[in-house]
Amino acid sequence: MMxxxxxxxxxxxxxxxxxxxxxxTxxxxxPQRDAPRPxxxxxxxPHLDAPHGEASPRGEARARxxxxxxxxxxxxxxxxxxxxxxxxxxxxxxxxxxxTRGVPLARRLAERLEQVEGRPxxxxxxxxxxxxxxxxxxxxxALGHTEVPPEGTDDKIVVLVDDVLxxxxxxxxxxxxxxxxxxxxxxxxAVLVDRGHRELPIRAxxxxxxxxxxxxxxxxxxxxxxxxxxxxxxxxxxxx
Amino acid sequence: MNRHLISAGDLSLDDALLxxxxxxxxxxxAERPMKKLPTLRGRTVVNLxxxxxxxxxxxxxxxxxxxxxxxINFSAKGSSVAKGESLKDTALTxxxxxxxxxxxxHGASGAPHRLAGWVRGSVVNAGDGAHEHPTQALLDAxxxxxxxxxxxxxxxxxxxxVLHSRVARSNVLLLSTLGAEVTLVAPPTxxxxxxxxxxxxxxxxxxxxxxxxDVVMMxxxxxxxxxxAYFPSVREYSRRYGLDAARMALxxxxxxxxxxxxxxxxxxxxxxxxxxxxxxxxxxxANGVSVRMAVLYLLLGGASETGGQR
Numbered sequence: 001m002m003x004x005x006x007x008x009x010x011x012x013x014x015x016x017x018x019x020x021x022x023x024x025t026x027x028x029x030x031p032q033r034d035a036p037r038p039x040x041x042x043x044x045x046p047h048l049d050a051p052h053g054e055a056s057p058r059g060e061a062r063a064r065x066x067x068x069x070x071x072x073x074x075x076x077x078x079x080x081x082x083x084x085x086x087x088x089x090x091x092x093x094x095x096x097x098x099x100t101r102g103v104p105l106a107r108r109l110a111e112r113l114e115q116v117e118g119r120p121x122x123x124x125x126x127x128x129x130x131x132x133x134x135x136x137x138x139x140x141x142a143l144g145h146t147e148v149p150p151e152g153t154d155d156k157i158v159v160l161v162d163d164v165l166x167x168x169x170x171x172x173x174x175x176x177x178x179x180x181x182x183x184x185x186x187x188x189x190a191v192l193v194d195r196g197h198r199e200l201p202i203r204a205x206x207x208x209x210x211x212x213x214x215x216x217x218x219x220x221x222x223x224x225x226x227x228x229x230x231x232x233x234x235x236x237x238x239x240x
Numbered sequence: 241m242n243r244h245l246i247s248a249g250d251l252s253l254d255d256a257l258l259x260x261x262x263x264x265x266x267x268x269x270a271e272r273p274m275k276k277l278p279t280l281r282g283r284t285v286v287n288l289x290x291x292x293x294x295x296x297x298x299x300x301x302x303x304x305x306x307x308x309x310x311x312i313n314f315s316a317k318g319s320s321v322a323k324g325e326s327l328k329d330t331a332l333t334x335x336x337x338x339x340x341x342x343x344x345x346h347g348a349s350g351a352p353h354r355l356a357g358w359v360r361g362s363v364v365n366a367g368d369g370a371h372e373h374p375t376q377a378l379l380d381a382x383x384x385x386x387x388x389x390x391x392x393x394x395x396x397x398x399x400x401x402v403l404h405s406r407v408a409r410s411n412v413l414l415l416s417t418l419g420a421e422v423t424l425v426a427p428p429t430x431x432x433x434x435x436x437x438x439x440x441x442x443x444x445x446x447x448x449x450x451x452x453x454d455v456v457m458m459x460x461x462x463x464x465x466x467x468x469a470y471f472p473s474v475r476e477y478s479r480r481y482g483l484d485a486a487r488m489a490l491x492x493x494x495x496x497x498x499x500x501x502x503x504x505x506x507x508x509x510x511x512x513x514x515x516x517x518x519x520x521x522x523x524x525x526a527n528g529v530s531v532r533m534a535v536l537y538l539l540l541g542g543a544s545e546t547g548g549q550r
Contacts, residue, residue, distance in 0.1 A: 130279040130537075130541075131279075138543055139542040139543055140540075141542065142262065143265040145265060146265070180272070180274040180276070180277075
């Protein structure tokens with residue numbers, strides 16, 4: 001019975017996504033009889049760095065918090081100080097958050113930089129949807145908002161900000177998108193969580209927390225601006 | 241969204257808002273030095289135009305090229321259509337060339353609908369006879385939202401040759417989906433017989449309609465489609481249904497004047513009105529590219545609904 005439900009829950013349009021999951025995830029051959037099935041699994045998709053990891057609707061139920069609000073706050077404060085140190089006071093720095101959750105993170109970092117240095121640091125957002133390499137694997141997505149501060153990116157140090165660094169494909173797309181906006185002097189990367197499993201030669205310059213994970217696990221970042229609370233959750237995709 | 245865009249009436253409220261929101265994001269790329277996006281690289285868009293058109297064809301071509309698609313322009317003049325090839329045979333030729341989308345303009349109402357049954361790619365209606373022109377309605381709605389901040393609750397008056405106008409029909413369908421109140425104003429001879437069934441009201445007196453209109457959209461008198469005398473003279477039509485400066489003064493302060501183009505200056509719209517700050521006619525052309533980019537992206541950018549890669 002569950003098996004039949006499993007099939008109806010995955011109509012034709014989901015087929016390529018399931019294939020994508022299979023590439024890096026062991027196939028779940030037997031349906032989990034006790035696994036809860038959330039009705040709207042897509043809702044939580046955007047804040048996973050993983051183009052592949054997004055597909056699984058399971059795991060949310062068994063999620064546990066790996067970062068508390070205070071730890072997120074301290075991690076961002078430390079990253080802000082590291083940015084100041086590495087860029088000699090953040091004079092030419094522009095923070096660009098990758099939607100959805102990179103944008104509030106960039107804004108929080110900008111506030112901290114301003115508190116320490118006493119002068120505003122511009123922040124904005126950079127939507128990467130049109131540059132993704134997995135567009136043809138799912139139906140067309142709605143676009144996020146791109147807002148570059150009026151100074152532009154030419155000759156600036158652009159710090160890209162995202163919530164989770166996983167395969168590195170999002171960052172690859174962001175670098176392409178950035179290349180169409182101007183020619184920054186340097187590009188750096190700040191992430192709240194680095195969960196490993198890179199598929200491209202990309203690393204972060206600033207990391208809030210290194211979180212060793214298995215590819216079967218899911219990492220969810222919740223932020224007050226978007227989700228009403230701050231937390232980083234680690235859940236099991238297998239539901240066990 | 242459907243795989244094709246044939247009629248503005250096929251769009252749900254969510255579909256229409258998704259297209260408008262996507263166009264809003266894409267419009268900002270037109271202001272950047274680098275206007276091109278890599279999204280449709282390797283896709284082929286065929287512009288299949290059986291009727292003359294400047295702005296629509298160029299607009300679709302610019303939209304497809306800004307998304308990095310390959311564009312093949314096909315106009316009936318000077319092609320094998322002039323030798324008597326049928327629409328179906330032309331469609332099969334395009335199919336064999338691997339077109340991912342066909343943008344079609346045709347003199348016969350329903351031609352895009354027929355075409356959609358013959359090709360595997362997406363079909364976008366760029367105007368069929370006196371039937372529909374959905375991307376024009378989308379760009380008109382987009383222009384209204386940019387100028388006036390909303391569409392829901394707007395009072396839109398569409399004036400002129402409704403009978404021959406695919407723009408009017410698409411606008412009535414789309415704007416009613418988006419929650420605007422549409423009024424058609426025209427001489428009785430230039431209204432379709434079935435207009436009573438459209439989701440809009442009908443009037444015959446332009447001066448009475450203007451003070452209540454947030455938007456007035458003037459339609460071109462389509463002399464080339466007229467095979468009978470629909471009004472006594474152009475001069476009389478212009479007197480009763482043309483928009484001149486005195487009439488424009490009847491509009492509320494925020495009211496805007498739209499025209500899908502091409503204009504007959506001095507007939508349905510006076511030159512001073514067309515060139516006034518209330519006129520959105522040039523904006524409409526620029527917005528057309530953004531809206532058509534949004535439509536092409538949403539139809540071609542992802543996996544097809546049937547699953548599998550194109």
